[in-house]
Amino acid sequence: MARYNYDCWVGTSAEQIPSLISQRLKECELEVIYQGNDYVKARDFPGKVPLSSFIIVDVLIEYSRQKQGKILVTVVAQNNDIPGTLGDRCWPKFQQIQQALWNL
Template sequence: MARYTCSILVNTPVEQLHNLLSDILHSCEFEVIYQALDYIRAREIPGKIIFSKLVSVDVFIDKATIKNNQVSITWVVKNDELPLHQDNHCWQRFEQIQEAIYKNCQWDLVNCVAS
């Protein structure tokens, strides 16, 4: 199973956070299938890639540590594909999401750690 994570710290109004995260996911062609106050689950839209390569995204929002509109968010991008090659489908989608995070003009990216 391929799995990639990214932890970011952003400076943005908390009231806008869910909309911003949903917009990023939609811009990367993911559909949000579940939302809670501190969690979003999205999946790649089926039909363009074989089932085992479909990517899902879990977004964890750490609301307990919010200070001065700085919010810690962890992204987990995964699929059932064995990561036999470094440049696999899951990695490509992970890179696409990271690029969308960096380019988002509606928040200030304070810190980013990817693994």
């Protein structure tokens, strides 16, 4: 199972973080299936990829962990591909997500 983690500090206002993250995940061609105040979950669109390559993305917004006015956001992307192989769809998608969230 491929699983990639990413932590970043977000300097956007706390109220806007969940909606901005959802917007960026949609720009990465992911379907947002849940958006709460401290958690966002997204996935590949059903039917577009084989089930074994289906990517799930979990984003945890940790309001209790702040540093210099920034809030910690943890991203986990995973699927059933074998990490590091040519067929691993998760790594390129994870890199795309990192770039999309880089400047929040």
